[in-house]
Amino acid sequence: MYEGPVQDLIDELGRLPGVGPKSAQRIAFHLLGAEPADVTRLQEALQKVKEGVVFCDVCGNVSEESTCRICRDARRDPSAVCVVEEPKDVLAIERTREFKGRYHVLGGALDPLSGIGPEQLRIRQLLSRIGSQEITEVILAMDPNTEGEATATYLVRMLRDFPGLTVTRLASGLPMGGDLEFADELTLGRALSGRRTV
Amino acid sequence: MSLYRDTGVVLRVQKLGEADRIITLITRNHGKVRAVAKGVRRTTSRLGARVEPFAHVDVQFYTGRTLDVITQVQTIxxxxxxxxxxxxxxxxxxxxxxxxxRMSAEEGEPVLRLYLLVGGALRALADGTRDPSLVLDAFLLRALAFAGWSPALSECARCGDPGPHRAFSIQAGGSVCPRCKPPGSASPTHEVLTLMAALADGTWAVAERATDAARREASGLVAALLQWHLERQLRSLPLVERRRP
Incomplete structure (x- = not known):
């Protein structure tokens, strides 16, 4: 046990995800020896993230203003909306540079085992958004796991009644750079059923 | 190095660290097992799709210090x-x-009947030939019976007086005669008790003839019984969609 502030810092750092007691100690001593300007910058960044970051009124993504950068951008296609679980997923899709539309962040997936039902997600906001804006395509980009699939099923049922709306789901299949013989039967089955003519 | 192998159904998955998951399984021979599946959240994982909830799998475990580690999985x-x-x-x-x-509280304690019940219920739900709501209630009633909490449906839960009786008390453990009836007992119709008995012993022809009102009331009683005995609310029960297909 160290004295006072050093131990407090180690304890606080140790509560972060993926940081164990040894890493916490290493980070604490690094900060102790760092330039005061560096520590101040970190301090300001931490403060800003709690005070300055809000969730976008339109899509639910993390943002500095009431509407996020993507929703404000007039060059983005307003007719296509990609529905994702978490803000992290927006970044993952943005990195592909393939999608030019806008997003809708649900804030999770339907998971009755953790007590998360449709009311806990931003599904109502999605439906009112589709009802009021000129959206013609909704892309369901939930995680390819049980909860994600169930969420997609639920959304398909809710979106079925909107006239002229195309609902699509991200393709699922074999990862690039892998060997076919090592693919598991579920993924390979999905890849087969979703095959396309070339 | 100690390895063991068993078949099981994946009950729940929890995130662990960056790309791992803790998988809770109910197994045929080892009861409930919590084990780590390493790297399953990466898209390139070969285990990932096999250890999702509802999967019935053949698993090889490596005995770890605190948690066992899943080394191989094959889908059944x-x-x-x-x-x-x-x-x-x-x-x-x-x-x-x-x-x-919740019912298999102790890890490692064999719960073969519950394992078979879970497999049967999931198979019936995946087939989709029966009303999911009835399948769920049938499972819950049989799970209650497995735990020794089977409700009395044809006799008085307190004095054993043969029925059928009108009053039903969750606290007393089933239907109760007019003499034993505690205050605040429910009074379900005869049809509701018949439906519950049919679900408990698997007489589907009788169960499927039940009206919507009887199904709703039976579901309510079964849920109340279960939560009374488990002494806690189930998080998923209020979210169950009860509508007739």
């Missing part, structure tokens, strides 16, 4: 594919998994 039945395609089946199946998780 992929119930998930039939279940997640329908929201009503999904919510019912989640309630099945949560009940099984």
């Amino acid at each position: 039945d992929a119930f998930g594919a039939g279940i997640v395609g329908d929201y009503q089946r999904y919510t019912s199946a989640c309630a099945v998994l949560e009940t099984a998780d």
